[in-house]
Amino acid sequence: xxxxxTAIRAKxxxxxxxxxxxxxxxxxxxxxxxxxxxxxxxxxxxxxxxxELNDTRVRTEIAPYLxxxxxxxxxxxxxxxxxxxxxxxxxxxxxxxNLPKAYRSTMSKESFGFLTIESGDRIVLDGQHRFxxxxxxxxxxxxxxxxxRYVSDDEVTVIIVPRISTQHTRKLFNKVNRYAxxxxxGDNILTSEDDGFAVLTRRLADDDGPLAGKNHKGExxxxxxxxxxADRSVQLTTLSAVYETVRIIAEHYNMADQLNxxxxxxxxxxxxxxxxxxxxQGWWTTVLDxxxxxxxxxxxxxxxxxLRAKDADYGLLFKPATHIVLFQALSQILKVDPARALSEVxxxxxxxxxxxxxxxxxxxxxNSAHNILTKKExxxxxxxxxxxxxxxxxxxxxxxxxxxxxxATTRGADVATFRLPPYLED
Numbered sequence: 001x002x003x004x005x006t007a008i009r010a011k012x013x014x015x016x017x018x019x020x021x022x023x024x025x026x027x028x029x030x031x032x033x034x035x036x037x038x039x040x041x042x043x044x045x046x047x048x049x050x051x052e053l054n055d056t057r058v059r060t061e062i063a064p065y066l067x068x069x070x071x072x073x074x075x076x077x078x079x080x081x082x083x084x085x086x087x088x089x090x091x092x093x094x095x096x097x098n099l100p101k102a103y104r105s106t107m108s109k110e111s112f113g114f115l116t117i118e119s120g121d122r123i124v125l126d127g128q129h130r131f132x133x134x135x136x137x138x139x140x141x142x143x144x145x146x147x148x149r150y151v152s153d154d155e156v157t158v159i160i161v162p163r164i165s166t167q168h169t170r171k172l173f174n175k176v177n178r179y180a181x182x183x184x185x186g187d188n189i190l191t192s193e194d195d196g197f198a199v200l201t202r203r204l205a206d207d208d209g210p211l212a213g214k215n216h217k218g219e220x221x222x223x224x225x226x227x228x229x230a231d232r233s234v235q236l237t238t239l240s241a242v243y244e245t246v247r248i249i250a251e252h253y254n255m256a257d258q259l260n261x262x263x264x265x266x267x268x269x270x271x272x273x274x275x276x277x278x279x280x281q282g283w284w285t286t287v288l289d290x291x292x293x294x295x296x297x298x299x300x301x302x303x304x305x306x307l308r309a310k311d312a313d314y315g316l317l318f319k320p321a322t323h324i325v326l327f328q329a330l331s332q333i334l335k336v337d338p339a340r341a342l343s344e345v346x347x348x349x350x351x352x353x354x355x356x357x358x359x360x361x362x363x364x365x366x367n368s369a370h371n372i373l374t375k376k377e378x379x380x381x382x383x384x385x386x387x388x389x390x391x392x393x394x395x396x397x398x399x400x401x402x403x404x405x406x407x408a409t410t411r412g413a414d415v416a417t418f419r420l421p422p423y424l425e426d
Contacts, residue, residue: 083120
């Protein structure tokens with residue numbers, strides 16, 4: 001059965017294509033992903049690894065976003081038209097002979113018109129996961145949400161590329177996916193309006209937040225471009241690290257599910273955001289007030305390279321990784337000893353040896369070259385060590401024993417004779 005679309009005809013290099021829109025209900029009936037029974041798309045190992053559909057991501061992330069968000073939006077999908085004959089295109093100038101004079105110059109290239117497709121498969125070259133999510137909501141109907149029933153009436157932009165040859169198709173399939181670049185984590189945190197953690201992270205670094213303001217070079221105190229900070233940097237921490245501290249604090253107050261975009265799929269209520277910000281702002285303010293050298297670095301950015309030096313007394317406190325470890329430990333400590341005030345715990349933690357060269361952190365958070373060990377297991381180990389140093393004999397004995405074994409193992413020491421460092425006295 002022939003279908004007719006209003007379309008724009010264009011060409012890039014040797015590839016002709018047409019831009020149009022389709023209702024989702026029509027699209028999911030006529031199209032299919034390239035990864036489904038398309039030999040040219042799956043015979044190559046690289047393409048198979050790159051483009052096989054991640055069903056879990058479709059079901060748990062993209063489809064729930066469609067079914068729950070009234071502000072849902074997708075970029076254009078690219079469809080290969082695999083047909084024996086070329087689609088027919090008639091320009092407006094051919095169909096409407098008596099166009100007003102003002103429109104004639106616009107139509108001179110005959111780019112605007114009607115595209116008639118008599119037959120052929122429509123194969124999704126780019127946007128397979130988005131298409132699969134649309135199909136899951138409209139046909140599978142396994143995803144619940146207030147917006148689910150409206151998705152079928154949505155209109156999406158579609159770029160239709162006629163099949164030229166198998167070689168051309170494979171090349172096109174490869175390039176549109178190979179050169180697609182994911183947004184950085186920092187960009188996602190800066191721009192997301194549905195991720196509650198990201199919203200609260202920005203609030204901390206904006207307006208009157210405890211991490212707001214600029215350094216003496218006019219840069220933000222928080223580095224949003226990278227996930228690490230150079231030793232000579234005059235920025236305090238990274239946006240990614242602050243985001244992790246926000247997540248830790250939210251989990252501490254059992255608010256994570258209310259703020260996690262993967263759970264809510266839509267922006268949290270303002271009351272929830274305000275409550276969350278009260279917690280994260282309070283924790284960061286308490287940490288800065290209870291660790292005077294860290295606050296000094298925030299307020300005097302010129303000295304940050306000196307404060308971060310490996311032989312500086314508090315050098316480790318100026319590493320973004322330490323901020324994550326510190327907040328994780330604070331949460332763990334307060335869960336074991338909820339009678340303690342956060343300010344008291346912070347002040348005790350400040351008394352620990354924070355030198356980068358301290359044997360305390362060797363092979364736990366710092367390697368032999370005095371660089372941060374970035375694996376999750378190292379962060380966890382460092383947080384558990386910090387928890388032990390602050391809690392002392394209030395830490396459950398089984399946890400202390402396991403910590404001793406873990407540190408001995410990571411250092412290659414004899415487990416039978418290894419002893420943990422002394423904890424802080426009251």
